[in-house]
Amino acid sequence: MKKLGIGIIGAGGIAQGCHMPGYASMPDLCEIVAVADTNEAAAKAAAEKFGVPNVFSDYRELLALPDVDAVSVATPNRLHRQPTIDALLAGKHVLCEKPMAMNAQECREMIAAEKQSGMLLQIALQWRFSAIARFMRKFIDGGNMGKVYYARAQALRRREVPGWGVFIDKEQQGGGPLIDIGVHILDFTLFLMGYPKPVTATANIYQAMAKDPKHWNAWGDYDRSKFTVEDFAAGFIRFEDGSAVTLESSFMSNIRQEFFGCQLFGTEAGAELDLFSDDPVTIYTELDQQLFDMKPRNLPRVKSMHTDEVVAFVRAILNGEPSPVPGEQGLILNAIFDAMYRSGESGREERVEL
Ligand SMILES: NC(=O)c1ccc[n+]([C@@H]2O[C@H](COP(=O)([O-])OP(=O)(O)OC[C@H]3O[C@@H](n4cnc5c(N)ncnc54)[C@H](O)[C@@H]3O)[C@@H](O)[C@H]2O)c1
CATH class of the missing domain: 3.40.50.720 (NAD(P)-binding Rossmann-like Domain)
Structure with a gap:
């Protein structure tokens, strides 16, 4: 061949x-x-x-x-x-x-x-190929979570603005943390929820800290006058099947530490997924009226996603x-971000145009 x-x-x-x-x-x-x-x-x-x-x-x-x-x-x-x-x-x-x-x-x-x-x-969108995604997809497909009706997705950095390349330039990138790292955690979350069709989104979009030179950046200094993207975005997305996702993403914020993960709310079990952690998966469930916290100890081996x-x-x-x-799922993500950025300007819930 x-x-x-x-x-x-x-x-x-x-x-x-x-x-x-x-x-x-x-x-x-x-x-x-x-x-x-x-x-x-x-x-x-x-x-x-x-x-x-x-x-x-x-x-x-x-x-x-x-x-x-x-x-x-x-x-x-x-x-x-x-x-x-x-x-x-x-x-x-x-x-x-x-x-x-x-x-x-x-x-x-x-x-x-x-x-x-x-x-x-x-x-x-490589996170789908991670060990956590593979385990969770199978776990959910097996009916172990019931219906996942809500998720909280976060790609949050404390002081990690990427000042090199074009990451802080809206003209070149289309946006900041939302489109750069929020895209990964939103894709990962929607992948586990079966990619429901989004209907509307509402969001607040901030340039709260990163333009101000007084704020220290762990990834080195950058030209604050060239920072044209948001430094934090928070939104709420509604889907056609009745499910919803809150999404938060930052390059700079006053939080304990960087966090990249999501929390899934299912009718039979919930999951807390901390993707950068050595102990990334906790499942919360119930058996015989007793509450259990479970940790998978045999995640698939993935050398590099x-x-x-x-x-x-x-x-x-x-x-x-x-x-x-597929491109159709890339489109869903971009269409959600479009609606969130529009909502940040209008102050209202916006339709997701697919
Ligand atoms: N999947 C991930 O986790 C991940 C991680 C980092 C970056 N990315 C994405 O990869 C893309 C590139 O990011 P990067 O970190 O490699 O940036 P980079 O700046 O290191 O590399 C981009 C390269 O593109 C070149 N380039 C610019 N215009 C060009 C053109 N017209 N024709 C050919 N080459 C051109 C630049 O000279 C540069 O070498 C971005 O879209 C970014 O979002 C994805």
Whole structure:
């Protein structure tokens, strides 16, 4: 069988740290044949590190290579839409970084290109491949939680503003912690709830602290005048099946410590999931009118959820299977964020437009 030829568009942190090692872990199935980055030094460094023969500064040259069958789009958020559409229409499968795009309209255009091309589009939301997600999905599918009707999802940092790259620039990213890290915990939570269809969202969006130079940042100082995203967002999302989620996300806030996780409220059991903890899962349930707190002690072994995400992409292409993380779910996340940002301005509950 011919190996899948891989192209990398955007050779920065996530490409070199996660996508390229993921492809390199499957030398029998695929081969990275080209890298493109507007920053030639970054492209060359990545190519050297992984022994990639073709280096471009314009991704369209990479897409013109017949040997490229699939690409990773790992550029800043503003540059997810166009390279993804160009790649799909050039007949390449796409693994696009999260968030899928700047807003829901861009996601719709990407999905239209996917449909038109017949290629596979996967969104890089790797937490679904974590041991916790795998265990919980199976546990919920087994009926052990009953109906999960409510969840509290939090991606909260105390003093961790990412001042490098473009993470604090609304024009480049589309938003701050909500769209950058909130996207992961919301996806993880909705994945466990069976991805119900969102109807409305209400939110408050703040620039409460991070513009003020007096506040110390654990990840180094940054130009406060260039901080144009929110530093904290809190919202409430209603779904068609009657369930609801509260979502909180911050880059900077006065809390005890960083927290990344969620709490699920089910009719038969509840779950507290602390994703960065060594002891990440607690289940709360009842048996014979007695309350039990349970800890799973045999979680599946997952060496790297990033690698597993890339492996899932390659295998889905080779086996002609559907996208492991479809664009339609990336759209749901962006549409929720659009409604939350609109609500932050209007002060009212807003419709989620899918
Ligand atoms: N899944 C995760 O957990 C995770 C973690 C970090 C970042 N990300 C996402 O990955 C994306 C990139 O983030 P990063 O941390 O790697 O940023 P980065 O700044 O390290 O890398 C981005 C790269 O894209 C290049 N680039 C910019 N415009 C380009 C263009 N037109 N063509 C080709 N290359 C171009 C830049 O020169 C840079 O090298 C973002 O969307 C981010 O949200 C995801």
